[in-house]
Amino acid sequence: MTEPRETDTDTSDDDFQLSKQDVEAIDKAIDEGDGAALDTLLEPTHAADIADLIEQLNPSRRREFLKLYSGEIDGDILSEIDEGVRDEVIEQLPREVLAEAVREMDSDDVVDLIEDMDAPEREEILSALDESDRAAVEQSLTYPEYSAGRLMQSEVVTAPEHWTVGETIDFLRREEWLPDQFYHVILVDPRRHPIGYVTLGKLLASRREVALRDITEDSFRTISVLQDEGDVAHAFNKYHLISAPVVDEHDRLVGVITIDDAMSVLDEEHEEDILRLAGVGDESSITDSVIETMRQRVPWLGINLITALLASSVVALFENAIARLVALAVLMPIVASMGGNAGTQTLTVAVRGLATRSLTRANAMRVVRRELAVGLTNGVLFGVVLGTVTYIWFQDPKLSLVIGMAMIVNLFAAALGGILIPLGLEKAGADPALASGTFVTTVTDVLGFFTFLGLATAILL
Amino acid sequence: MTEPRETDTDTSDDDFQLSKQDVEAIDKAIDEGDGAALDTLLEPTHAADIADLIEQLNPSRRREFLKLYSGEIDGDILSEIDEGVRDEVIEQLPREVLAEAVREMDSDDVVDLIEDMDAPEREEILSALDESDRAAVEQSLTYPEYSAGRLMQSEVVTAPEHWTVGETIDFLRREEWLPDQFYHVILVDPRRHPIGYVTLGKLLASRREVALRDITEDSFRTISVLQDEGDVAHAFNKYHLISAPVVDEHDRLVGVITIDDAMSVLDEEHEEDILRLAGVGDESSITDSVIETMRQRVPWLGINLITALLASSVVALFENAIARLVALAVLMPIVASMGGNAGTQTLTVAVRGLATRSLTRANAMRVVRRELAVGLTNGVLFGVVLGTVTYIWFQDPKLSLVIGMAMIVNLFAAALGGILIPLGLEKAGADPALASGTFVTTVTDVLGFFTFLGLATAILL
CATH class of the missing domain: 1.25.60.10 (MgtE N-terminal domain-like)
Incomplete structure (x- = not known):
């Protein structure tokens, strides 16, 4: 077997x-x-x-x-x-x-x-x-797509609230058709409102004469049929639920969601986050063909090309400065790279915090303050380091000063964009993971080049 | 209640x-x-x-x-x-x-x-x-950290293989101490080797005289105590397990892992992947202080600074070319941005595929070929687009040709790095997510600048 x-x-x-x-x-x-x-x-x-x-x-x-x-x-x-x-x-x-x-x-x-x-x-x-x-x-x-109503199965094992363990066991033995897997018997009142549930373990460990009502679980949660499936998955993970009754707008039992389905949703939500953050179509799969893969990625690369042209056009504003001091062109990639990296760090922590519901309205302001403090401190730290490296490399104290100052502005802007863009998207009801690297690095590229080349023009030339 | x-x-x-x-x-x-x-x-x-x-x-x-x-x-x-x-x-x-x-x-x-x-x-x-x-x-x-042995609980409900449903129910009613939650009764032989399990639902729905052996589940999997917890979580998700017996090296039952613990592990593994890909310390949390946050992020920014200096030094090799044609400096950010973006796309899909075990030895070569084909095709596509944009912007056909060719090399290299680096890390037993953006973008920056500026020097000057 x-x-x-x-x-x-x-x-x-x-x-x-x-x-x-x-x-x-x-x-x-x-x-x-x-x-x-x-x-x-x-x-x-x-x-x-x-x-x-x-x-x-x-x-x-x-x-x-x-x-x-x-x-x-x-x-x-x-x-x-x-x-x-x-x-x-x-x-x-x-x-x-x-x-x-x-x-x-x-x-x-x-x-x-x-x-x-x-x-x-x-x-x-x-x-x-x-x-x-x-x-x-x-x-x-x-029910709407991605709602609890789509996720639930309608096969539910229920018992009237006044039954005993013995009556329930007899019922289960008599019943021809039971779901393959079930973990609770749900107690319902005559109008099919769920009022508690009993684990199968308790049912097995109790004597036949015990009333179901006396062995229900302390913690009992129902899920609205309209609840978003991501919230449902989150609740299963947080409260260690195994199955949960789903109720309609009249609080009547309409189905049950089991943890294996919640686990799949959790996995899919993660997939969506990580793929969206990387600017990959969120339905891409390792089994896709070349054509399907391109269909998902080309649009994002196209958007990226447009934003990169924007950054380029900022550089073009300062062609004269670069022509007079080529060291500026040499240092430009560092500005872009550090800003992009710091922005992605903040962005990822924010998106992950929102996905796990650990970044909430209650602590959002504290996290924003923390990110800005970290951005500023890192800016000063790496400004000094990069200023020193630049001085050793080019022996030009003013150039050191310019790149150091640009680094401070750039890492602060990266923190600002990295935290405010996903929070704003969340508030607007959009997926914060859509604030993919592409958008945050546009902010850091455009601002970074502008600050660096602008300061250079003002101070050096 | x-x-x-x-x-x-x-x-x-x-x-x-x-x-x-x-x-x-x-x-x-x-x-x-x-x-x-x-x-x-x-x-x-x-x-x-x-x-x-x-x-x-x-x-x-x-x-x-x-x-x-x-x-x-x-x-x-x-x-x-x-x-x-x-x-x-x-x-x-x-x-x-x-x-x-x-x-x-x-x-x-x-x-x-x-x-x-x-x-x-x-x-x-x-x-x-x-x-x-x-x-x-x-x-x-x-047992080693992150092994099934650390994840399991030792509280297990077992029954001798020859018991009937009635004997099992009597035993459960007699037993003072049972785990809070359990979903199966595990059948063991006299030497405590697990030989099957019965769901509590089946136990409740069967008559007292039925032998446990006749109602065991068709699908029965045991987990080795040394199995990596990530593999265990993956198996739970894949096979819709609710609980699984854990056995030691002599195949003796030592504990049980339940799905809620597997779900937590799955969640943590996702967290690790997404944070590592972004170059954030993998234990960072939304509740960390400024100091803790900096302790996790500064090392990655430091590594990024070093790799960015590497990219810079490639640019420095071509100072003369840039001094003679400033348009090169204007177009540089596009090369870096497109390469970085395409590399991150491939990298993320690869890391995710490895994490979900959908990228396996059986299809790795096919995925590598697909990524290289996509990289090359996207390179040609965006090479033509960017070449055209460049021609409109700078009216210089040779410059168009150079940036178009650079784009082909760059997007192909991005695909190569994006797929081979994580596969290599996995093969070496390291976490493929450590191939964070930082490393792949170093490859694309260094190669991208070298190709673009090198071609420009050869063709234009």
């Missing part, structure tokens, strides 16, 4: 994925068009690993693989495949396989599968579901 | 944290030295929110707060406080409060609390534990 356990002897990072030998054997089976061998090889493999395998094949290879294996694709595999690749896979699946796979899925996975589909495709999938599942999925789809 | 639920009317991001009114009332109680009011205010508050509150106070205010409240600090609150702040709090706690708090904690939380302490402090805490808890904690501490 059990899968072979991970070997202890392999200490590489490659645990928890298919071994090289497996991949080679699978490759061979695809080459030889040997569907039976493929079935045997993949039989003990976890759905998540099969999904990984499908993602990692290149498109033509994937088609060959699916020709042999599409009959075996089930709901578990389908829900594990990345969105981009999944659409391709679905197109190739025989219709009856797809219908069967969808019937096996929890309602939240069906929602995830069809929410971005066009109406006819969506209808095809919905028609495979039985009446009540279909109603649950359609209900979920009425 | 239940906490007030989150209000639906508040649609801001401030759900799941203390309200502004609460914070103000708490502030007032601290000002007035009113310990009783503080107790009343905080009585319904979740430990995680109290921990947040303690973190967000500035140090002197925190001392005042603890003077009034330290008697109420329990194990739950203590395990939620960030490490840096926690040390401060512990110093101020009355010894008997600390001892009581530690006795309440699960063994994994005690390990987390004391692993960075000096021997005498550690001994003080250990001496508060009873014999078996102390042995469990000391055992955990023998």
